[in-house]
Amino acid sequence: MDSAIREANDRMPGYDEARIAPRALATEAVHAGRDDLARQGLHAPPIDLSTTYPSYDSRGEAARIDAFATTGAEPDGPPVYGRLGNPTVARFETALARLEGTEAAVAFASGMAALSAVLLVRASMGLRHVVAVRPLYGCSDHLLTAGLLGSEVTWTDPAGIEEALRPDTGLVMVESPANPTLAELDLRAVAHACGSVPLLADNTFATPVLQRPAEQGARLVLHSATKYLGGHGDVMAGVVACDEEFAGRLRQVRFATGGVLHPLAGYLLLRGLSTLPVRVRAASATAAELAGRLAADPRVARVHYPRIGGAMIAFEVHGDPHEVIAGVDLITPAVSLGSVDTLIQHPASISHRIVDADDRRGAGVSDRLLRMSVGLEDVEDLWADLDAALERAQGATAGRGAPAAAVGH
Numbered sequence: 001m002d003s004a005i006r007e008a009n010d011r012m013p014g015y016d017e018a019r020i021a022p023r024a025l026a027t028e029a030v031h032a033g034r035d036d037l038a039r040q041g042l043h044a045p046p047i048d049l050s051t052t053y054p055s056y057d058s059r060g061e062a063a064r065i066d067a068f069a070t071t072g073a074e075p076d077g078p079p080v081y082g083r084l085g086n087p088t089v090a091r092f093e094t095a096l097a098r099l100e101g102t103e104a105a106v107a108f109a110s111g112m113a114a115l116s117a118v119l120l121v122r123a124s125m126g127l128r129h130v131v132a133v134r135p136l137y138g139c140s141d142h143l144l145t146a147g148l149l150g151s152e153v154t155w156t157d158p159a160g161i162e163e164a165l166r167p168d169t170g171l172v173m174v175e176s177p178a179n180p181t182l183a184e185l186d187l188r189a190v191a192h193a194c195g196s197v198p199l200l201a202d203n204t205f206a207t208p209v210l211q212r213p214a215e216q217g218a219r220l221v222l223h224s225a226t227k228y229l230g231g232h233g234d235v236m237a238g239v240v241a242c243d244e245e246f247a248g249r250l251r252q253v254r255f256a257t258g259g260v261l262h263p264l265a266g267y268l269l270l271r272g273l274s275t276l277p278v279r280v281r282a283a284s285a286t287a288a289e290l291a292g293r294l295a296a297d298p299r300v301a302r303v304h305y306p307r308i309g310g311a312m313i314a315f316e317v318h319g320d321p322h323e324v325i326a327g328v329d330l331i332t333p334a335v336s337l338g339s340v341d342t343l344i345q346h347p348a349s350i351s352h353r354i355v356d357a358d359d360r361r362g363a364g365v366s367d368r369l370l371r372m373s374v375g376l377e378d379v380e381d382l383w384a385d386l387d388a389a390l391e392r393a394q395g396a397t398a399g400r401g402a403p404a405a406a407v408g409h
């Protein structure tokens with residue numbers, strides 16, 4: 001609970017977050033992180049842009065800073081300084097934790113800042129070795145492979161995780177469905193293989209609407225909140241949902257390294273969460289329909305669509321994938337995903353360009369693969385646009401290929 005809510009709580013008898021009855025996901029999406037507002041006479045959450053907070057009690061402030069240095073718990077009483085925590089951002093963190101079913105969540109300036117903080121927490125404990133399963137988001141792969149934060153990575157498949165663990169292994173990292181192939185993992189089995197080593201599951205693609213990795217044993221759930229949580233292509237953010245103990249360490253790293261989320265971004269993310277279930281379900285229904293049409297189309301060689309559903313489709317064309325990108329009109333040819341509008345990109349050229357070509361291909365990211373993030377447009381309009389782009393790509397290559405092989409994995 002953030003300190004502003006705690007304060008409001010003290011002033012207003014009858015509000016106690018711990019006493020809120022369990023609520024369905026759609027209800028949490030709209031109400032979590034806002035439960036104190038009505039009693040304060042507010043409807044929209046306030047945006048607190050303060051970087052510092054006045055206090056005439058410097059002894060009390062010293063005690064709060066000491067407590068933060070010991071546990072990383074949110075300071076009791078008024079906030080101290082913007083890098084320690086912000087009430088508007090804390091509302092988003094409270095809401096995301098409730099959606100993911102974790103004790104806490106800690107927000108950062110981007111998904112990569114969130115992952116960096118996790119690696120720094122473990123490295124500061126002398127646990128620099130990471131075991132990871134490909135594919136991962138291109139820059140996550142790069143951060144681990146290049147060892148930019150002093151970590152050392154062992155790449156393995158899910159069956160090899162247990163054997164890859166070492167005494168200095170601080171983290172196991174997976175994505176499911178993975179970016180960009182949409183490959184899925186049995187998170188429960190992976191968590192079991194990790195033993196006492198924390199499993200980090202990047203849940204950016206599934207969102208808590210489709211999958212809650214913490215329930216399956218992941219200690220850390222990472223989001224690029226830039227994607228579905230924000231949902232409108234106008235906020236860059238990252239967040240880690242986890243237990244309070246790890247959250248404390250993440251807040252300490254965030255305080256020391258400064259990758260904080262801006263309060264305006266926190267506000268937009270909280271607003272984004274309220275429509276998350278509706279957006280994800282609507283876009284998933286459209287994506288499932290498009291995946292089916294692509295799978296039946298002779299211009300398409302392969303379609304990957306996750307068993308758990310979702311709004312992401314990956315597919316390989318017989319023609320030139322660059323011509324598909326050049327040929328879309330309604331669909332936006334852009335990297336990123338999770339917005340209200342449909343985006344398409346060529347992972348080998350853009351999102352996974354930074355990964356060594358052999359590693360990329362070894363992870364199933366073929367040079368013909370396209371990744372599409374389906375938005376909220378009408379399915380027929382999207383299909384008409386895709387159809388025209390596929391025709392252009394087909395025309396650029398001689399002859400027709402065989403019908404699509406399969407949907408799924």
Ligand SMILES: *Cc1c(COP(=O)(O)O)cnc(C)c1O
Pocket residue numbers: 110111112113137139140175179202204205223224225226227236237238
């Ligand atoms: C985009 C993305 C990231 C990185 O997030 P940023 O907000 O761009 O820093 C991490 N993981 C996945 C799966 C992503 O799609």
